Amino acid sequence: MKTPINGNDLMELGLPQGQIIGIALKINSKRHGFTREQMLAHFKLVLENPENYIDDAIFSKLAVALIEKANEKPEDFIQLNPTPNAFTAYGLAHIEEGAKKQMEVAMQLPVTVAGALMPDAHQGYGLPIGGVLATRNAIIPYGVGVDIGCRMALSVYDITEDFYYANQDKFKRELTAHTKFGAGHGFQGQYKAEHAVLDSPVFEANSFIKNLKDKAWSQLGSSGGGNHFVEFGIMEFMEADADLGIPxxxxxxxxxxxxxxxxxxxxxxxxxxxAKDVCKLPEIARNLAYLDMNSELGQAYWIAMNLAGDYASACHEVIHNKMEKALGATVLTKVENHHNFAWKEIWNGEEVIVHRKGATPAGKGVMGIIPGSMTAPGFLVRGKGEENAINSASHGAGRQMSRTQAEKNITKVEMQAVLKDHGVTLIGAGLDEAPMAYKDINLVMEAQKDLVDVVAKFTPKLVRMADDGSRED
Incomplete structure (x- = not known):
């Protein structure tokens, strides 16, 4: 498989983050007959002498953007606080430098109240994955992330471990029959699911949202690509949990x-x-552009974000209902939580907007699910309500290799050996999702023992993921 050009490659050349990277990636998507190496060489030449490419048929837009950026004046931007506010970090020794730097930039925003970095953190766009940011009366779309309302959902059945091992083919058949994966993939005609979320009046709020309803309906109950999964496993409660009613x-x-x-x-x-059009921030903070919650635009995003969260929850409900019916099982308990979202919460006596971009809500007594990898255990947890962490915990193990690094450094044979060693059956997934691409979940859990209590451990046994190179996350 040919190695694609990504944002990190372009940043290594010296192209600035933000809009310019986006323009370059769009040019690269057409490739124009160039090899990867030739395209990177051209990008380097445009960066060094953009004036030579103003009239170029392929690179003119990139050249103009670079020239415009060079002529921007500092006074044109909202000023960042010169010294970042302090933030709390957990498992700092295992967090990459890029994520720390992104968090420092977020702490310079004039609307920032508090921040925290979870132990699974790694570099993203704007706020790092695993970053938690509390702001005053402002919402940051990229502080929520592209996959709004991305979440975990768990159903625990009245089915024994022995029954699973004696009927693995049945579980594999039902998992294949009742799930759908792949970026852009959905259902058609009689296979489309129904759910009350589609009747939400918000879908009629404006033409932009209304025009997305058909897409939302077709993809209802599907899982997309990237690190998304549906899996069966064994849930072990080391002791009875009275609140959940589980022995x-x-x-x-x-x-x-x-x-x-x-x-x-x-x-x-x-x-x-x-947000980027109305909130002009310096290039280093451009992806943290925010909207005033008192503005019409801020309210419009808030309403749309909450609808997307409800829709994400509905997708999980459709899958879980299908599986419950197919198995003929009784669900003993259900737990679910968002981890790409923003909430209005009281922190330190003040109402703030808490952005959790790849972080699990962990207020006192709040239930959450923190997965490992396709071979590492996940954990059902109960939050301790740690204010220094802004009532949050990690959303998983976190990547230690980028997707490109994983594809370069991990072989299919190595991945298959790890799966076999752990007794895991995998349907789909590429090398970019190999277990070795993720941090050790046990180190992550140790780093946040002050944030959550472990209620039960989930051991994956049968995992389905996209197998078409999809990159939705």
Whole structure:
């Protein structure tokens, strides 16, 4: 497989983050007959002498953007605080430098109240993945992320571990029959699901949202691509949990991870662009453009974001209902939580907007699910309400290799050996999602023992992911 050009490659050349990277990636998507190496060489030449490319048929837009950026005046921008406010970080020794730097920039925003970095953190766009940011009366679309309302959902069944091992073919058949993966993929005609979320009046709020309803309907109950999954595993409660009404023991459970699909991604892209138009920040902070919650635009995004969150939850509900019916099982308990979202919360006596971009809500007594990888355990947890962490915890193990690095450094044979060693059956997934691409979940959980209590451990056994190179996250 040919190695694609990504944002990190362009940043290494010296192209600035933000709009310019986007322009370059769009040019590269057409490739124009150039090899990867030739395209990178051209980008380098445009960066060094953009004036030579103003009239170029391929690179003119990039050249003009570079020249315009060079002529921007500092006074044209909202000023960042010269010294970043302090933020709390957990498991700092295992967090890459890029994520720390992104968090420092976020702490310089004039609307920032507090911040925290979770132990699974890694570099993203704008706010790092695993970043938590509390702001005063402002919402940051890229602080929520592209996959609005991405979440975990868990159903624990009245099915024994022994029954699973004796009937693995049945579980594999039902998992294949009742899930759908792939970026852009959805259902057609009689296979489309119904759910009350489609009757939400918000879908009629404006023409932009209304035009997305058909896409939302077709993708309802599907899982997309990237690191999204649907999997069966064994849930072990080391002791009885009175609040959940679950006795000590081992149970078959269904765990799902996905978000708001194309609907949420389109909402995110639309409002991020608009935020950048009205909130002019220096290039280093451009992806943290925010909207005033008192503005019409801020309210429009807030309403659309909440609809995308409800839609993401509905997607999981459709999957879990299908599986419950197919198995003929009784669900003993269900738990779910968002991890790409923003909430109005009281922190330190003040109402703030808490952005959790790849972070699990962990207020006192709040239930959450923190997965590992396709071979590492996940954990059902109960939040401790740690204010220094802004009532949050990690949303998973976190990547230690980028997708490109994983594809370069991990072989199919190595991945298959790890799966076999852990007794995991995998349907789909590429090398970019190999277990070795992720941090050690046990180190991550140790780093946040002050944030959550572990209630039960989930061991994956049968995992389905996209197998078409999809990159939705």
């Amino acid at each position: 000590k023991g081992k149970y078959v459970a269904l765990l799902t991870h996905s978000g708001s699909r194309g609907f949420g991604a389109t909402v995110a892209g639309h409002y991020t662009k608009m």
